[in-house]
């Protein structure tokens with residue numbers, strides 16, 4: 636059989652896509668949802684103990700925006716609704732209701748617990764190759780997520796998934812270690828803060844530019860996607876742009892400094908961004924998408940952190956919009972377009 640829609644990935648983006656297809660009255664039996672685990676993607680597994688860079692209220696907006704989620708009927712169960720909506724929170728508070736929504740949607744649409752190996756166009760539809768068998772869908776949404784980038788230096792690495800976890804990071808260094816942290820984004824600052832709180836002996840932060848802070852204007856946010864926010868911004872102003880803690884050194888990340896300082900480090904953490912997971916599409920070397928509307932090919936659309944929307948801010952600076960509420964807002968605008976762009 637050919638499904639009307641397949642959604643690949645069950646992180647927050649895949650959850651939003653399935654929910655909004657149902658809200659558009661696509662028959663549940665005509666929607667196929669594929670993921671190897673259905674555990675809310677990286678958001679629900681790797682990043683649970685990370686402090687959010689968005690307010691809890693935006694997570695609630697995400698959950699309440701989709702009728703098919705049925706969140707209103709169960710909201711009392713979750714701590715998220717009892718947090719201050721104006722404050723940031725641990726991502727686990729959002730991962731819990733998202734897992735409930737996932738389990739609820741899984742009972743509604745058709746699912747395959749598997750990893751997609753590749754896609755190809757055939758007979759005006761998409762053939763989806765799984766590790767076990769093949770499925771077909773007229774239209775496909777790819778919500779496959781992204782992984783932390785690494786740099787190819789020989790220093791032993793602390794993986795980002797552990798570096799971002801305030802408890803797990805301690806398993807990776809001893810009291811005598813000097814630790815290199817590359818980057819100056821929200822993630823890098825959280826890691827440095829955590830290492831300082833754990834009294835790491837010496838931290839060397841390799842940075843490429845000044846810190847960037849989000850600025851709240853009347854109805855928009857300058858550096859919304861790249862700027863430091865909330866408690867992380869506060870901490871960075873006091874400790875990085877204020878008085879540097881005695882165990883923290885900051886060096887510009889050029890070759891001379893890397894040659895000089897990196898050999899002094901026993902561990903390295905690369906908080907230098909994320910790259911889209913690979914998925915083979917027959918006949919194409921790379922996946923390219925139209926960044927303003929997510930179109931990869933007729934009937935094939937990219938969504939979520941792997942394919943963020945590029946949008947100009949009021950100063951005409953192009954930003955790539957990543958965040959749960961931004962995904963939902965984008966989907967509300969794009970789904971009517973995607974529904975018409977068929978093979």
Ligand SMILES: Cc1cc2nc3c(=O)[nH]c(=O)nc-3n(C[C@H](O)[C@H](O)[C@H](O)COP(=O)(O)OP(=O)(O)OC[C@H]3O[C@@H](n4cnc5c(N)ncnc54)[C@H](O)[C@@H]3O)c2cc1C
Nearest residue numbers: 644646647648676677678687688751779780939940958959
């Ligand atoms: C450290 C960190 C902190 C963040 N903090 C916030 C925050 O505070 N607020 C906020 O709004 N956003 C935040 N984000 C951004 C964003 O919300 C998350 O990155 C979110 O996890 C992105 O959701 P996703 O569904 O696009 O990808 P993911 O969560 O990565 O999910 C992708 C899913 O696709 C599956 N998949 C991949 N390949 C295949 C395949 N071939 N076949 C089948 N399934 C496949 C994966 O197994 C996974 O389940 C943060 C991101 C990071 C990295």
